[in-house]
Amino acid sequence: MADSASLADQSSVLFPSLPGFELHGDMTLIDQWHSGFNHRFADGANSFSSSFENSYSSVEGLVGAYDFGQGTKIISRIEMIRGIPLSGAGGLAALTNNDVQRVMYNRFQTYVALAYISHTIDFGGTDNNKAPVDDPNLEQRPANQMDRLNIILGKVDVLSMFDPNTYAHKGDNQFLNWCFMTSCAYDYAADARGYTYGLASQLDWGDYSLRAGYFAMPILPNQLAIDTSMGHHFGANLELERRWQSGALRFLAYQGRMDLTNYANYLNQTGVFVQQSPKYNAKRGGVGLNVEQALYKNVGFFARAFRDSGTYESMAFTEADASLSAGFSFDGEAWSREGDNVGVGYIQNHINSVRQQFLAAGNYDLFIGDGNLLYAPEEVLETYYRYRIKKGIELTADWQYIQNPAYNQYRGPVNVYAFRLHVEF
Template sequence: MRTFPILPAILLASLLPGLAAAQTGRYGSAGVPNIGPAEDALFPSFAARQDRLEEQGWLLRGQATFVLQGVTRFSSPYRAAGSLTPAAQARNTLSTDLILGRRLWHGAEVVVDASVTRGFGLSNSTGAAAFPNNEAFRLGSTDPYFFVPRAFFRQTIGLSGDTVPSDDDPLRFSEPMARERITITIGKMSVWDIFDDNRYAHDARTQFLNWALVGGGAFDYAADARGFTNGAAVEWENGHWAVRGGAFQVSRVVNGLFLDPSITRGFQLLASLERFWRLGEREGAVRLIYGASRSRQSPWSEIDPGNPGTFERNARSYRLKHNLTISADQQITEDFGVFGRLSWNDGATQNWMFTEMDRAVSFGGALTGLRWNRPNDTVGLGTNVGWISGGRQRYLEQGGIGFITGDGRLNYRPEWITELYYDARLAPGVNAALGYQLLVNPAYNADRGPVSVFSLRLRTAF
């Protein structure tokens, strides 16, 4: 993909008025909340206008993120349709979002996210289960593509008189919220908007880029091929504990763009129990997430490695898949924190929507630039090790091709990725990040790689 037509768009976006001063780490950050006085923003007059709009019940935020990734040539004695191309290559992606929200009555709002994307992931987003760019959809496009990833209604019901500041969620109004509350969300969204949050590893636009460092890699989260779904969620939280539950549509076919219309037969149910604490002034959290997916996925005994048609959709029945993630994060000092995730699925059937991984462990940390007088900069280091079930291993050894892996044969080893990035604040609302990822045994194959991936990320948000 050519890079030059994209760079002017980012430079133009960085000149737009009203870029706010804060950066958020919530999943798919579509902007930044107006934290602090308007005069601290890059364009104070527009930031003040955003504040006035919020007072009148309107939410207006947006972002643009450009990612350029390249790989050097690596060892590859053979490859197939699911392989990462061994020749040196570079690809780029661009995503833009405009968030519009309207307060309906006390605690109720409607939020719509209008998005334009373009670009491709490396090798069209195949060749590694822990793929290196979470901004790359498995449906790339040469021309700009418009869609609506989010359109939902949300009602927040306060249960306590005391309030806490609004969190850093760019999809919320920035007014204080009741400490104890119930939140009901209905519509189109990403399940990661609500589940598997993590202070240091959850947003590819501001933190780690790799899929397996944004969420639990072995948890087959409900989504279409662009990463979104329809559903409903109910949350209760009081600052110390949180319980979240949701029901969502699943893809009609494996890695499909269209969702299964038979919502009573195909669905995903999610539940999360979360505990928050403080050790002195240092915040920490742990989350236990369970998911039950029911879709037209097949057990490995019914999938013929030589017949791709048997992989796409079970022709006879729906099957249940169990998923589990434990996620934790902890501030160690004012400027340093650590995170970790363990994720698992039962491995009895193919994965359907996220990626092809059955067991995973990830961990790492993030350090802000306070010690070198760059408090808005962040350096992050994280790693993920992924394993697959015996059924998936046999399928790949016999030449089977999945929706993101498949080299035609397999010398099995766990897949291991490590990512390092430095994200620098250039101006309020304007960031640039350099990153490096090392993929060892990509797609679980010790015969290929290791692979070095270099990244440049430019982001502007208001």
């Protein structure tokens, strides 16, 4: 699991004289903008703005952990956030800033993001994934843990545990688009900030890992309030990982259950807003694959594919029913810039035929809907350069080219630019 890994990635430890106690801080500032773009019709209620926009986000975090010994830790994270998202964090399935939240204001908000207990049972075994000294492909591969079982209980981030990938995952030093931190069709359990309550476990055994989790859903899709009736509404996850010396393959399945709107009930109507429509107990689930492969010493490849089932609205992530992504990561050591990194990636998102008909009829999803639709897959090309100023301080320049925003050929393409400053201490 990512409980201790996330701490180990920090640049330093405050108060090292206190045994078992760790405290880390981080800050991420992102400035993002886009110019005007072509659009056949006027912007709809949930359109990505066709005029110039500038946005920013500011996230500060403080992570604390205490190790009781015997494999037991408690970990917490407090976050402070403010910002103005592009188009109110709507108008796209593939949102362009992974620090953006669905509920966000131009004033600081402080909240407890994580608060959980972690217990690990070691079974011994050997480290099967350390790179042979003469193998140049494997320097970026993390060492495999010993055979063990890890259990986590409390307020968690599902993406810190499921669908990991060395080259494209949730974080502050890789891609900015939501659809690279995980598959955009993976409608995982979370509140509007990306966190939830639940129980998860991971079994590592040799070259395999098995992860399982049971989490609380929001009361309403993409809102802050969490439904604590987890016997009735829940998100269940199962993931199997197979590793080899230079890569890994993962199979992920999930099912969520909560009150949702069925698009099929509104195909003969127009002007319908999903958030104002009656909701009924429903299931939404899907399966996907995730692969990573070190090609050379400083070059990695990644790809994801995911598909959902059903005709219901999205629960807790974004408006996509199928998604594909792939790309490459280049480590700066190749050009004598240790700590620098270049990423190039492609995203393709789809929605099912029922959701297409719903939007084409002039209706509005929770975060997308132009009042019209000439359907095509939403596509994104993103590239970034991360420049390490010094250890713990990084500056990233990012460009995203978006074709068919919100699946609509009547709009776009759009060019989105960004700078990100990330500091850890």
